[in-house]
Amino acid sequence: xxxxxxxxxxxxxxxxxxxxxxxxxxxxxxxxxxxxxxxxxxxxxxxxxxxxxxxxxxxxxxxxxxxxxxxxxxxxxxxxxxxxxxxxxxxxxxxxxxxxxxxxxxxxxxxxxxxxxxxxxxxxxxxxxxxxxxxxxxxxxxxxxxxxxxxxxxxxxxxxxxxxxxxxxxxxxxxxxxxxxxxxxxxxxxxxxxxxxxxxxxxxxxxxxxxxxxxxxxxxxxxxxxxxxxxxxxxxxxxxxxxxxxxxxxxxxxxxxxxxxxxxxxxxxxxxxxxxxxxxxxxxxxxxxxxxxxxxxxxxxxxxxxxxxxxxxxxxxxxxxxxxxxxxxxxxxxxxxxxxxxxxxx
Numbered sequence: 001x002x003x004x005x006x007x008x009x010x011x012x013x014x015x016x017x018x019x020x021x022x023x024x025x026x027x028x029x030x031x032x033x034x035x036x037x038x039x040x041x042x043x044x045x046x047x048x049x050x051x052x053x054x055x056x057x058x059x060x061x062x063x064x065x066x067x068x069x070x071x072x073x074x075x076x077x078x079x080x081x082x083x084x085x086x087x088x089x090x091x092x093x094x095x096x097x098x099x100x101x102x103x104x105x106x107x108x109x110x111x112x113x114x115x116x117x118x119x120x121x122x123x124x125x126x127x128x129x130x131x132x133x134x135x136x137x138x139x140x141x142x143x144x145x146x147x148x149x150x151x152x153x154x155x156x157x158x159x160x161x162x163x164x165x166x167x168x169x170x171x172x173x174x175x176x177x178x179x180x181x182x183x184x185x186x187x188x189x190x191x192x193x194x195x196x197x198x199x200x201x202x203x204x205x206x207x208x209x210x211x212x213x214x215x216x217x218x219x220x221x222x223x224x225x226x227x228x229x230x231x232x233x234x235x236x237x238x239x240x241x242x243x244x245x246x247x248x249x250x251x252x253x254x255x256x257x258x259x260x261x262x263x264x265x266x267x268x269x270x271x272x273x274x275x276x277x278x279x280x281x282x283x284x285x286x287x288x289x290x291x292x293x294x295x296x297x298x299x300x301x302x303x304x305x306x307x308x309x310x311x312x313x314x315x316x317x318x319x320x321x322x323x324x325x326x327x328x329x330x331x332x333x334x335x336x337x338x339x340x341x342x343x344x345x346x
Contacts, residue, residue, distance in 0.1 A: 001124060001131045001132060001133060002026045002027065002028050002130065002131070002132045002133075003020065003025040003026045003027060003132065003133050003134065003286070004016070004017075004020050004025055004026070004027040004028075004132060004133070004134045004135070004136055004283075004286060005027070005028050005030065005125060005127045005130055005132040005134070005135045005136070006020075006027055006028070006029045006030070006135075006136045006138055007030050007115050007118075007127065007135065007136065007137050007138060007139050007145055008029075008030070008031060008137065008138035008139035008140060008258075008260070009029045009030070009031025009033070009035075009037065009100075009110060009138075010031075010037055010039070010096070010138065010140060010258070010275075011095060011096065011099055011258070011272055011275050011276065012138040012257050012258025012259070012260075012275030012276070012278065012279050013029055013031065013136070013138030013139075013257075013258070013279075014029070014096075014099040014100060014102075014103050015052075015056060015099065015275060015276045015279035015280065016136050016138060016257060016279035016280075016282060016283055017029055017103050017106075017108045018056045018057075018058070018099070018102055018103060018106065018108075019056065019279060019280045019283040019284075020108075020283050020286075020287075021106040021107075021108060022056070022057075023283055023284070023287040024287070025283065025286065025287060027108055027109075028108075028109045028110075028111060028130060028132070029103070029108065029109070029110045029111065030111050030113060030114070030115050030127065030128065031110060031111075031112060032112060032113055032114040034112075035096065035097070035100050036092075036093040036094075036096040036097045036100065037092075037093075037096050038092055038093050038096075038237065039092050039237070039239065040162055040163060040164040040199065040237040040238055040239035041092045041164065041199070041239075041266075041271070041272075042164075042176075042187045042189055042197070042199045042266055042269050043089055043090055043091060043092055043095075043164075043189050043191060043197045043199075044066065044087055044088075044089055044176045044187075044189045044269050045063070045087055045088045045089075045090055045095070045272060046082075046087045046269060046270065046273055046343075047082055047084045047085050047086070047087055048084075048273050048277075049087075049272050049273040049276060050085075050087070050088060052273065052276035052277060052280070053098075053276075055280070056099075056102060056276075057102065058098055058099060058102045059098065060088065060098075061088075061090050061094045061095055061097070061098040062090070062094060062192075063088040063089050063090035063091070063094065063191065063192070064088070064089040064171060064190040064191055064192050064193070065086040065087070065088055065089075065174075065190075066086060066087050066088070066089055066173075066174055066175055066176050066189070066190055067081050067082060067086050067087075067174045067175060068080050068081035068082050068087075068174075068175050068176075068340065069175055069176050069178060069340060070173060070175035070176070070177045070178070071177075071178050071180065071325070071326045071329060072177055072178065072179045072180065072326070073179075073180040073323075073325075073326035073327075076326050076327050076330055077326075077330065078326050078327075078329035078330035078333070078336055079175060079333070079336070080329070080333070080336035080337050080339070080340040081337060081340075082340065082341065083337070083341045084341070087176070089171075089176070089189040089190045089191045089192075089197070090191070091166075091191055091197075095272070111128075113128065115127055115128055115139075115144075115145075116128055118135065118145075120135070120252050120253050120254060122252075124253060125253050125254065133253065133286075134253050134254075134255065134286050134291070135253060135254045135255070136254075136255050136256075136257055136279075136282055137254060137255070137256045137257070137260045137261075138257050138258050138260060138275075138279070139260055140258070140259050140260060141239070141240075141242065141244060141259040141260075141263060143244075143256070143259070143260035145254065145256070145260065146244075146246065146256055146260050146261075149251045149254065149256075151246050151247045151248050151249075151251060151256075152244065152245070152246060152247075153245035153246060153247050154245065155241070155243040155244070155245060156243070156245070157243055157264075157265075157313060157317075158203050158204070158205055158317070159203070159204040159205070159240070159241040159242075159243065160201055160202065160203055160204065160240060160241060160242050160243070160265055161201070161202060161203075161204050161238065161239070161240035161241060161242075162199055162200065162201045162202075162238065162239045162240050162242070162266060163199070163200050163202075163214055163215050163218065163236050163237065163238045163239075164197060164198065164199040164200075164236070164237050164238075164239075165197070165198055165215060165232055165234055165235070165236045165237070166191065166195055166196070166197050166198075166232065166233050166234040167195070167196055167197075167198060167229045167230050167231065167232050167233060168194060168195060168230045168231050168232075168233050169194070169195070169196050169228065169229055169230035170193060170194050170196075171190030171191075171193075171196055172228065173188070173190070174190075176188065176189050176190075176269070179222050179224075179225050180322070180325075180326060181221040181222060182319070182322070183202055183203050183206035183221070184200055184201060184202035184203070184206070184218055184221050184222075185200070185201050185202075185267070186198055186199070186200045186219075186221075186222045186225055187199040187200075187201070187269075188225065195233065196229075198219075198225075198229070199266075200215070200218045200219065200221075200222075201265070201266060201267065202218055204240075204241065213236065214236070214238070215236040242263060242264065242265045242266060243263065243264055243265065244259065244262055244263045245262055246261060246262035248295060249261045249262070249294060249295055249298050250291060250292070250294050250295055253291075255282045255285075255286070255291065255294055257275065257278040257279050257281075257282050258271075258274065258275035258278060258279065259271065259274075259275065261278055261298060262302070264305070264306060264309045264310065264313070265309055265313055267309060267312055267313060267316070268305065268308060268309045268312065268343055270305045270309075270343065274301065274302060274305060277301045278298055278301055278302070281294060281297040281298060281301060282294055282297075284297075285297060304342065304343060305343070308339065308342070308343050
């Protein structure tokens with residue numbers, strides 16, 4: 001019998017396997033997708049996320065540093081800087097490879113197969129015939145394990161979707177830029193000396209009904225940004241709906257981590273950090289035989305993210321406050337820095 005079976009080999013699942021090995025636990029990962037797994041993502045690693053890589057002894061992957069966040073609303077620009085050092089723009093596939101390399105070096109088994117069946121009893125969990133003491137569900141935003149456990153709650157906000165593409169354009173800013181329109185944001189992340197990533201987040205009910213590529217429709221909402229983009233070097237990739245509410249994150253011998261454990265929105269760029277930190281917390285609870293403490297640990301990790309993300313979405317959803325947000329941050333830069341560093345505080 002192995003100690004932990006991990007369903008999902010994305011960043012959260014790989015992080016769980018690394019922390020398990022560092023705690024002296026044996027794990028097996030089930031992941032049917034070929035490595036490296038790609039996903040529509042803003043691809044900006046915030047400072048706490050970089051520190052989480054250090055705790056896993058994962059060398060920081062190749063990327064492009066950024067010093068903070070810049071909001072752009074028409075001709076109004078507000079900038080906030082990190083107090084704890086720069087973040088790093090990294091291709092999702094590059095991050096995936098760095099984590100996978102660490103997992104392979106630790107000798108952790110990865111089974112490239114889809115989980116067809118699982119069941120649990122008071123003594124353990126059986127996944128595709130593999131017997132384990134515990135199972136960690138790290139199978140993402142649309143988690144099938146979460147769905148089968150019947151712990152999904154009803155979303156409370158208008159559904160939001162995202163779409164991402166890369167361009168052969170040299171970064172023009174040392175910040176991650178967030179461009180605002182009435183119904184969408186465009187996130188511009190420097191990835192390398194000659195490449196940027198652009199992710200657009202938008203409300204599903206505001207998506208134009210016309211036929212055609214969603215990317216081509218939505219990029220037109222940002223004409224000044226559109227004029228600066230060079231040639232695309234990747235195809236558009238979509239994601240969402242983002243809001244996933246969960247009633248509980250531990251059911252018997254199964255623990256949910258990362259996006260599978262609940263998610264609100266990428267507007268604050270904290271998805272990878274939450275995946276890493278909830279993976280570490282889950283393994284610590286298993287290793288110390290305190291799994292009943294995981295729910296409390298998850299809430300402690302995610303509380304600030306949910307509060308600030310909820311607040312920002314509320315401001316975003318109301319036309320008056322949306323139109324005043326960037327001018328206010330420009331007028332009171334200390335407020336912007338406080339909010340930014342509160343979110344990214346270790």
